[in-house]
Structure formats: structure tokens, C-alpha cells
Amino acid sequence: MPKAPKLLNPKVQPMLDLIIKNGILLSMAGGKAGIIPHGAIGIRDDQIICVDESLTLEKLYTAKRVIDAEGKFILPGFVNAHTHSSLGIGKGILTGLRYYLEQGLAGYIEPGNIETTMAGARMHILEGLKQGFTTFCDNNSNMDKIAAIYEEFGARARISEMVREMPWDYRGKLEEIYSFDRKYAEPQLKATYRLLDRYGTDPADRISVMVSFQGLDYNSEELVLEIKELAARHKTMIHTHLAQSPFEVRQCEMRYGKRPVAVMDQLGLLNQNTLAAHMVYNTSEENKLAARNGLRMCYCPNSFTLAGGIPPAAEYLHFGGTVGIGSDECTYNCVNPFVEMRSALIRGNIGARLASVPPIKLFSIFRMATIEAAKVIGMDQHIGSLEPGKKADVVIFDQHTVNMVPILVSPMSNVIQNMIIAATGSEVETVVIGGRIIMEKRKMLAIDEPAVIGDAQKFGQLAAEAAYEYYKNLPDSEVLKLQQDYYPD
Numbered sequence: 001m002p003k004a005p006k007l008l009n010p011k012v013q014p015m016l017d018l019i020i021k022n023g024i025l026l027s028m029a030g031g032k033a034g035i036i037p038h039g040a041i042g043i044r045d046d047q048i049i050c051v052d053e054s055l056t057l058e059k060l061y062t063a064k065r066v067i068d069a070e071g072k073f074i075l076p077g078f079v080n081a082h083t084h085s086s087l088g089i090g091k092g093i094l095t096g097l098r099y100y101l102e103q104g105l106a107g108y109i110e111p112g113n114i115e116t117t118m119a120g121a122r123m124h125i126l127e128g129l130k131q132g133f134t135t136f137c138d139n140n141s142n143m144d145k146i147a148a149i150y151e152e153f154g155a156r157a158r159i160s161e162m163v164r165e166m167p168w169d170y171r172g173k174l175e176e177i178y179s180f181d182r183k184y185a186e187p188q189l190k191a192t193y194r195l196l197d198r199y200g201t202d203p204a205d206r207i208s209v210m211v212s213f214q215g216l217d218y219n220s221e222e223l224v225l226e227i228k229e230l231a232a233r234h235k236t237m238i239h240t241h242l243a244q245s246p247f248e249v250r251q252c253e254m255r256y257g258k259r260p261v262a263v264m265d266q267l268g269l270l271n272q273n274t275l276a277a278h279m280v281y282n283t284s285e286e287n288k289l290a291a292r293n294g295l296r297m298c299y300c301p302n303s304f305t306l307a308g309g310i311p312p313a314a315e316y317l318h319f320g321g322t323v324g325i326g327s328d329e330c331t332y333n334c335v336n337p338f339v340e341m342r343s344a345l346i347r348g349n350i351g352a353r354l355a356s357v358p359p360i361k362l363f364s365i366f367r368m369a370t371i372e373a374a375k376v377i378g379m380d381q382h383i384g385s386l387e388p389g390k391k392a393d394v395v396i397f398d399q400h401t402v403n404m405v406p407i408l409v410s411p412m413s414n415v416i417q418n419m420i421i422a423a424t425g426s427e428v429e430t431v432v433i434g435g436r437i438i439m440e441k442r443k444m445l446a447i448d449e450p451a452v453i454g455d456a457q458k459f460g461q462l463a464a465e466a467a468y469e470y471y472k473n474l475p476d477s478e479v480l481k482l483q484q485d486y487y488p489d
Helices: 054-060 085-090 097-102 114-131 143-153 186-199 221-234 246-256 260-266 284-292 301-306 313-318 337-355 362-369 371-376 415-422 449-471 478-486
Strands: 015-026 035-044 047-053 062-068 073-076 078-083 133-140 156-161 207-209 238-242 274-278 296-299 322-325 394-397 428-433 436-440
Touching: 015 054, 015 394, 015 415, 035 054, 035 073, 047 054, 078 114, 078 274, 078 322, 078 371, 085 114, 085 133, 085 143, 085 449, 114 133, 114 143, 114 428, 114 436, 114 449, 133 143, 143 156, 143 186, 143 207, 156 186, 186 207, 221 238, 238 260, 246 260, 260 284, 284 313, 296 313, 296 371, 301 337, 313 322, 313 337, 322 337, 322 362, 322 371, 337 362, 337 415, 362 371, 362 415
Parallel strands: 015 062, 015 073, 078 133, 133 156, 156 207, 238 274, 274 296, 296 322
Antiparallel strands: 015 035, 035 047, 073 394, 394 428, 428 436
């Protein structure tokens, strides 16, 4: 059995706020599984105080509250390394992401009616919490208002305002070089400064701020360098998209005579201070360069596979890069770490075969949703594993379901394997964030779940109607054509 992490001094304040005991505990300490068959975790305030076998821990500490997780999994909270919370309001409406990006549907959801944006964000965060995500790296417009939802719901968030110098409903053509206009970015820059003033950038805080530009196809060199300087001044990371579409690649080629990775390198952004989502249209040499320079990659397997590309996660790992898993915008996805892990395994290994690199190991997938996801967003010193001194973000997972049986710990373990290949997310029973119980026995304790669902249904319908009215009169509406292709009757 792996050696349990060391205790903090048990002689100091032996009374804890919460003990979770008798579970199959996966600590992920040091990046290893750290399975303790009859494990327990002790929590005081927002921190983990101790992790050990249940009998040992209970001899050393008492607690105001004890949860008996007999036979269940005790896991680190999962980390969503790249998401756009407001966009879940369009779930299932759009069936091809490039049409969302290039045909302007974003204009009816992204800045949209503020009520629509908030309804989408509330639904997205609720869905993620119920499936075991405890931390969200959220890149959005209206982020100051969305941040208030994270505060209300008790979730942990690494937030950034999406800055772009283009209108949201811009419908560009692949071979057209367009002009950037700073006026579109000014409100988003002002929002970024408000976030920095309100929350700061300390990753130890429950809500902390990154800075962001949407991508090289939506932002000028001048603004990108301004964002870079802002990040340096506030000692925080940059959150962006990279090589996510043929549109972006072609724009960089026409504008700069270089592909996106080369432009990022030229601007001094190809390093560990940058979190780049997707990277679908990188070449192998570009992936090698980015990985060796420390660029942190977020792998969104569902989002971009469905959009027509396979993110190069296996190749990036092969070159020594750091990869975390994210859900992305969820117009045709869900906010579920188990769905993402399973998709990451299947689609990642298709990508491995295409790139002629080794397949992704099952345990690497679990790392990408926990400690590695924490690392790519700059929070691995605080979350991603169950260790003394880290934040008390904990998930209790009840595997006593037909899809999970059998569960074996020794002499061979299938604990992580079964979570990746068989779990649905409904097995998540209890969620603790910063020592606070957010959900217990599948019941949200401080969130009006029926109201959140009702608002999402109402405003989702309104967003769909607005988009339809706009697109139905366009002779070249690829969005509606695609809908008709899927639903010909």
C-alpha cells in the first residue's frame, strides 16, 4: 500500500471541522494515485489538515462533523481547465463549432441579453458541480456578473474576461483580411481591470483572475502585447485559444506570413505563463516547440472532435508538454469530468495513432482531470490532490451502481479504470469546496436547482428564437442548413 501523506502536527488544535472516513481514498499526492483502502481526510476551515487511514486519523483528531463514506471513493475535486460558462444556454442548438465561431451565432448568446447569459452560466456551473467539478477556469464576457454566481454557489474559479477587437456577430470569410477595431475591446478591458481590483490574482483565493485575449484571429499584435504586459504587472497567467480553426491559421498566414504558434513565439507568449486551449491545427513541429517552451495546453476532447478536428493531446504529452482537460463551451457537450475523461481516452488515442506516438495511459487521463488540470491553470500548489495544506476540495463518489461493479483494490486495482470507462457522473454523491459542503447525497444545499433549470429552459428558448429570426433570411446561412441536414423532416 502506498505510504500515506504525512500529518501536520496533531498536537495543535486536535478539533477539526469535518472528517470524511472509511472510503477508498485517492490522494493523487505527488502525482501518484496514493490509494488508501480505508482512508480518511481531516478538514479545518478551508484546508486539508491530514490524510491517513481512518483508524489512525480518528485516534488523533475529533471533528464537529463526521461523514462515513464506507466503501465509497474519496477523490480530489475535478478541475475544468477551460470553459465558457454562459454558452451552455445553446446546448444542442448548434451542431458544428466552426459555424458558431465563423457564422456569428455567438452574437446571440455571448454578450447577449444579460439574463440569457446569467441563466446559461448558472446552469453550466450547477451541472459541473453535480458531476464533481469543483474548480472552473472560465473565460467569458460579462465575467464580473458570472463571478458573482461562483461566489453564490460556493465554487472555486479562475476567471478571465474574453477580450476581442471584433464584433460578436462578425461573419468573416476565410480569404478575407479584416480590420481590428479597439472600440470592441474597450468594454472588455475595463471589465478586466474591475475583476483585477475586485478579486486579485492569488491562486490560493477561491476566485482569482487571469487575463485573456480571445485569439490571434480576433486580436491585434498591439492588444496582445498589452495583455501580456498586464499579466506581467499583475503576476498572473494569460488564457487564450490557439490554432482552433482553419480560419485562425489562414488569418495569421495572410496577416503575418506565419502560422499561429510562430506568431505566439514571436510575441513572447510561447511559455508556461500561457494557457492555450485546443491547438487542433498545429503541426507536429509546432507541438514540439510549444511543449519544450512550456506552453500549457487545455484538451477539450468533445468540443473539438465534434467540430472536425482531434486535439493533439497524445503528441503533446509525448513531447513533454503539460495537458489538462476542459469542457469548453458546451453548445453540444456537457459539463462532466467523467464524460470528458472517457472521450479524452478514446479520441486521444485516435490522435496518437495518427501522430505515430504512444497511446495515452488511463492514469494519465485521470491526472489530466485533477493534478495536471490544476497545473495548467497555475493552481497545483493549492488544489488537484488531497494533501495536508491544500484546499479542502473533495468529492465523495458512490460506486455501488451496476455500471461500476466490480470494484477491486487488491491484488490488482481497477478503481481509476472504472471511473474513466464506466462512470456517468451521477455517482457523485457529495461535493466539498474549501471545507464547505456544497452538495450532500445529490442535494444542492444552497442552490435552488429547479429555479436554475427553469431559467435555463426559458432563456435558452429565447436565444434560439432570436438566432433563428436572424439566420432564416440569410441566403448563405450555413447554420440553418446544417440544422436541416440533421433534421430533414
